[in-house]
Amino acid sequence: MARAATTSDVFNAIAEPQRREILVLLRGGERPVTELAEELGMTQPGASKHLRVLREVGLVRDRKAGKQRLYGLDARGLRPVHEWTGGFQRFWNESFDRLDEYVQDLKQTREKE
Amino acid sequence: MARAATTSDVFNAIAEPQRREILVLLRGGERPVTELAEELGMTQPGASKHLRVLREVGLVRDRKAGKQRLYGLDARGLRPVHEWTGGFQRFWNESFDRLDEYVQDLKQTREKE
DNA sequence: TTGACGCATGCCGATATCGGCATATGATCG
């Protein structure tokens, strides 16, 4: 056994910085592959591969438009991520207090040594 | 050149399902490694490694408690993820409309053939 | 039909990742 379940879920898809950039660009509307590649400074095959991953997890759709293929955003898959992180919201508000506790503990630890 | 920037950012850290589970468990409070490993059905070294990743991106902190080492949540790093996905919120609300457009286009395409 | 364009795919090399195992390190207690 080796390497478990990382592929083809949304969390993995957006772990790649370039893929996040693609999604951001697509908020501006549908775009063909070449244009995306150019705007992001990557090769066309590179863009195609990232788009494939995004398509497989359902974050983009594609549509033929004559000779071109237009990619468009389907952001619904991002909602679970938003909600999952939202489940920690009250904790990042508490964090300063907790950090204080932590600092206190550190001080105590040092004094013991 | 090969393989670019995936490591040591929060998006990557939470791309791993087991690491997400760890974070969820830690919402219940600090816990030692062994306990986490047991509750999640993984080995102790496995848990330690995931905790290391989470520590390196700042999502957990550790604190010595006698013989043990307690891991605790520091959720502040999840905030950027929440906000980034939040930037797509209006798009996942629109998505049904867009999906309709898409279906229309599909029909047209088929009729042409 | 032939050529040109737009895009996808296949293959490769370099590297990163994850799980499992053994073992090192660190702390506590007798």
Added chain:
DNA sequence: CGATCATATGCCGATATCGGCATGCGTCAA
């Protein structure tokens, strides 16, 4: 000090990932 518990680390094998390049395939225009 020596034994023992708690955790980290190192090494390995299997696999996945990403970028680059060449090339395949489909579509349109002449």
